[in-house]
Amino acid sequence: xxxxxxxxxxxxxxxxxxxxxxxxxxxxxxxxxxxxxxxxxxxxxxxxxxxxxxxxxxxxxxxxxxxxxxxxxxxxxxxxxxxxxxxxxxxxxxxxxxxxxxxxxxxxxxxxxxxxxxxxxxxxxxxxxxxxxxxxxxxxxxxxxxxxxxxxxxxxxxxxxxxxxxxxxxxxxxxxxxxxxxxxxxxxxxxxxxxxxxxxxxxxxxxxxxxxxxxxxxxxxxxxxxxxxxxxxxxxxxxxxxxxxxxxxxxxxxxxxxxxxxxxxxxxxxxxxxxxxxxxxxxxxxxxxxxx
Amino acid sequence: xxxxxxxxxxxxxxxxxxxxxxxxxxxxxxxxxxxxxxxxxxxxxxxxxxxxxxxxxxxxxxxxxxxxxxxxxxxxxxxxxxxxxxxxxxxxxxxxxxxxxxxxxxxxxxxxxxxxxxxxxxxxxxxxxxxxxxxxxxxxxxxxxxxxxxxxxxxxxxxxxxxxxxxxxxxxxxxxxxxxxxxxxxxxxxxxxxxxxxxxxxxxxxxxxxxxxxxxxxxxxxxxxxxxxxxxxxxxxxxxxxxxxxxxxxxxxxxxxxxxxxxxxxxxxxxxxxxxxxxxxxxxxxxxxxxxxxxxxxxxxxxxxxxxxxxxxxxxxxxxxxxx
Numbered sequence: 001x002x003x004x005x006x007x008x009x010x011x012x013x014x015x016x017x018x019x020x021x022x023x024x025x026x027x028x029x030x031x032x033x034x035x036x037x038x039x040x041x042x043x044x045x046x047x048x049x050x051x052x053x054x055x056x057x058x059x060x061x062x063x064x065x066x067x068x069x070x071x072x073x074x075x076x077x078x079x080x081x082x083x084x085x086x087x088x089x090x091x092x093x094x095x096x097x098x099x100x101x102x103x104x105x106x107x108x109x110x111x112x113x114x115x116x117x118x119x120x121x122x123x124x125x126x127x128x129x130x131x132x133x134x135x136x137x138x139x140x141x142x143x144x145x146x147x148x149x150x151x152x153x154x155x156x157x158x159x160x161x162x163x164x165x166x167x168x169x170x171x172x173x174x175x176x177x178x179x180x181x182x183x184x185x186x187x188x189x190x191x192x193x194x195x196x197x198x199x200x201x202x203x204x205x206x207x208x209x210x211x212x213x214x215x216x217x218x219x220x221x222x223x224x225x226x227x228x229x230x231x232x233x234x235x236x237x238x239x240x241x242x243x244x245x246x247x248x249x250x251x252x253x254x255x256x257x258x259x260x261x262x263x264x265x266x267x268x269x270x271x272x273x274x275x276x277x278x279x280x281x282x283x284x285x286x287x288x289x290x291x292x
Numbered sequence: 293x294x295x296x297x298x299x300x301x302x303x304x305x306x307x308x309x310x311x312x313x314x315x316x317x318x319x320x321x322x323x324x325x326x327x328x329x330x331x332x333x334x335x336x337x338x339x340x341x342x343x344x345x346x347x348x349x350x351x352x353x354x355x356x357x358x359x360x361x362x363x364x365x366x367x368x369x370x371x372x373x374x375x376x377x378x379x380x381x382x383x384x385x386x387x388x389x390x391x392x393x394x395x396x397x398x399x400x401x402x403x404x405x406x407x408x409x410x411x412x413x414x415x416x417x418x419x420x421x422x423x424x425x426x427x428x429x430x431x432x433x434x435x436x437x438x439x440x441x442x443x444x445x446x447x448x449x450x451x452x453x454x455x456x457x458x459x460x461x462x463x464x465x466x467x468x469x470x471x472x473x474x475x476x477x478x479x480x481x482x483x484x485x486x487x488x489x490x491x492x493x494x495x496x497x498x499x500x501x502x503x504x505x506x507x508x509x510x511x512x513x514x515x516x517x518x519x520x521x522x523x524x525x526x527x528x529x530x531x532x533x534x535x536x537x538x539x540x541x542x543x544x545x546x547x548x549x550x551x552x553x554x555x556x557x558x559x560x561x562x563x564x565x566x567x568x569x570x571x572x573x574x575x576x577x578x579x580x581x582x583x584x585x586x587x588x589x590x591x592x593x594x595x596x597x598x599x600x601x602x603x604x605x606x607x608x609x610x611x612x613x614x615x616x
Contacts, residue, residue: 049420053611070610071422079420085413089328098324101317103421146417 001062002028002153004048004184009057011043011208018043019208021057026154030180032199032216033188034281039205041188042082045158048186049079061154078152080143082159082188086131092142093118093127096149103150113149120175121145122168136163144172148179155185161194173197196277204284212284216277223261223280228270231257240266245286247279314423318431319438322405326439332401336443339397343450346390351458351465353382356557356573371569373557376465378455380472381555381577387480388518388545394447394481395488395514399507401443402436403492406608407500419610429497429605437489444485448477464570469578479583480544483590487542488514490597497604518543525549539589551581 004026011019019040033041046052048059050070059066061073087095093114100110118127121141126134134142140163147155157176161169169191176185177198189195195202196216204212212219227247232240237249237256245261259273260266261283275283326332352374375382406429409415418428455468492510496503522545525533532538538550555576563569 046416049416051416051419051611071424074420075422077420079416081413081416083413084417085409085415087325087412087414089325089330094324094328098321099417099421101321102314102418102423104314104317104423106313150421 002184003060003062004154005058005060005063006044006048007058007060009044009047009059010055011040011047011052012055017208019047022205022208022210024203024210024213026184026186028180028182028184029200030176030185030187030198031201031203032195033186033203033205034190034192034195035205035211036285037190038207040208041205042158044205045156045186045188046081048154049077049156050074073154076150076153078147078150078155080147080157080160082162084143086134086139086142088130088132091128091130092123092134092138095131095142096127096146099146100149105149113151117145117148120148122171137165137168140164141168141172144175153183155179155183156188157186158188159190160187161189161191169194170197192276192278192281204281206285216280219280219284220275220277223275223283225272226261226263226283227273227275227279228260228262228266229257229273230260230267230270231255232267232269236267245282247276247282312427315427315431318423318427319435322432322435323438326435332439335397335400336446339394339443340446340450342393343390343447344454346386346393347377347450347454348458350377350382350386351454351462353377353379353385358557358569371563371566373566373570373573375555375573375577376455376458376468378451378458378468378473379466379574379577380469380476380579380581381552383451383473383476384548384551384555384581387476388522388543388548390447391481391484391544392514392518394444395484395518396511397443398440398485398488399492399510402433402440402489403496403503403507403510405432405436405493406497407503410500411503425608425610426605429608430601433490433493433601433605436493437486440485440489441482444477444481447481448473451477466574466578472578472580475583476581479581479586479590480548483594484542484544486594487597490594490601494597494600494604497608514543517541518545522546522549535585539585540593542590542593547586550585554579554582 004024006022006024006026009019009022010017018038022040022044033044035041043052047054048066050066050073053067061069064072066073087098090098096114096117097110100114105113118124121144123138123141123145126138131139131142140160144157144160147157160176161172164172173194176187179185180198180200187195187199199216202212202214202216202219203210214222230240231252231254233255237258240246240258240260241249244266246258247261248259250257259279260270261275261279354375356373356375357370375385377383377386404411409418451473452468452470455473458465459467488510492507495506495510499506525531532550533546535550538546541547557573557576560572563572
């Protein structure tokens with residue numbers, strides 16, 4: 001059995017509700033969690049990881065409330081926080097051996113697992129260097145490695161690709177995809193393309209509530225016919241930008257080409273184009289992003 | 293990153309989770325962290341050097357000048373003698389002050405045993421493992437306490453070492469009495485080490501956001517107890533405060549004063565010259581200190597500090613109410 005159930009979960013900081021009556025059910029596979037800043041993604045992740053107490057509601061792991069059975073969850077949990085610290089005295093290998101020991105891995109298995117996760121995270125060359133010499137990307141890979149030490153059934157990764165270069169990001173996405181067959185992976189990210197590539201389920205959070213719980217394919221299908229492309233002069237481009245959601249804006253010799261997200265035709269010259277997941281997300285959240 | 297299959301099953305790992313072993317893991321890795329820390333080694337080396345230096349400066353703890361009542365020189369010429377810094381009488385005069393330096397460093401060794409993780413944000417990685425709370429808190433506390441006692445041992449080594457060095461190089465300097473030295477180390481230094489380590493650790497663990505303030509308050513309180521109160525009372529031979537305070541004083545500064553009357557030098561009429569006078573001082577300064585009144589109160593303080601650590605361990609929360 002491997003089931004994560006979240007029922008009517010709320011979290012309040014002072015007078016501000018970060019999450020309101022959120023309910024979700026997680027099954028093996030990769031669940032992508034996206035939403036604007038302040039949507040409640042990190043609060044949700046930290047509550048599932050037993051680091052933050054809910055104000056209301058319950059989180060159950062295999063039917064057991066994690067408030068009272070947190071230890072059972074932690075035994076099968078791998079967690080990569082958005083930002084984490086290191087022990088500057090240690091090398092990468094020592095740091096991983098330390099966390100493996102804290103997770104209860106005994107000697108022989110510990111050494112083997114540490115070697116495996118170092119290889120998975122592509123840290124062989126840097127494993128015996130002191131941690132303060134690590135770059136941001138290497139530190140992020142170290143975080144991914146430690147999360148995998150105990151072969152977790154529930155893997156929570158919060159903004160894992162921040163700081164990785166494009167090649168590493170692609171490899172990391174592939175790694176995540178390879179881990180989803182026998183575990184639940186919760187991936188929180190701002191980068192929609194990360195989710196597009198690997199998630200079989202997509203949850204959009206906004207203002208602490210679930211705005212959409214769907215698949216990337218379904219979300220794209222819902223957006224079909226709502227993304228437009230048009231090339232106009234600068235003055236018209238500015239008018240369109242003020243009136244519609246603009247996903248891209250490219251200046252060319254013949255004018256400015258805009259991609260617009262709208263349920264109605266925004267301009268007589270606009271033509272329907274295939275939506276990207278990012279545009280589907282913009283349509284769902286009603287937000288605007290401009291790439292010039 | 294490469295895609296490598298993980299060879300061990302999660303079940304294999306989880307079946308091997310045992311709390312006592314995790315507790316030992318916490319201690320062992322904390323020792324490794326200390327061993328790998330250049331800062332800790334420089335602090336320890338600096339402390340050892342300071343102890344040696346201060347013992348050299350104070351190798352004569354006190355000079356005594358008296359005028360014989362009925363002597364060979366008809367009571368006109370005074371006699372001079374000195375109390376050895378590593379004798380029991382000498383240590384009662386100097387050890388409380390030297391102890392201040394040790395205490396100041398101990399707070400930085402032990403108080404942050406748990407709060408360091410909160411400040412460095414390694415806390416989240418540890419608290420999402422199956423490491424039991426009691427193993428984490430007690431493991432960190434005991435590792436810090438052992439390192440503190442090791443630093444206290446450096447003080448003993450420096451006392452013995454400088455005592456023997458002075459004996460070999462300084463005229464008339466007596467060899468240190470190992471029994472007396474050990475007794476005062478056990479009676480004054482060890483309780484102070486345990487007390488400060490435990491109180492600093494417990495309060496910082498209970499109130500991690502105030503750990504810097506806690507260190508400052510404990511330091512200030514120790515300075516008041518070990519320096520300000522004794523100075524405000526007058527010289528080393530001034531009248532004593534109430535006997536309960538003499539026995540309970542955690543800094544041992546006033547407690548040491550309570551024993552000093554037993555080390556008063558009263559030259560008798562048979563003392564004829566400075567050699568005889570120095571012999572008299574030697575016989576007095578190396579008397580075995582009477583710690584009977586000390587023992588129970590200091591044991592009580594030690595017990596109270598352990599209770600405080602127990603409270604910190606029992607009330608320690610893995611999860612927080614707010615985002616960091």
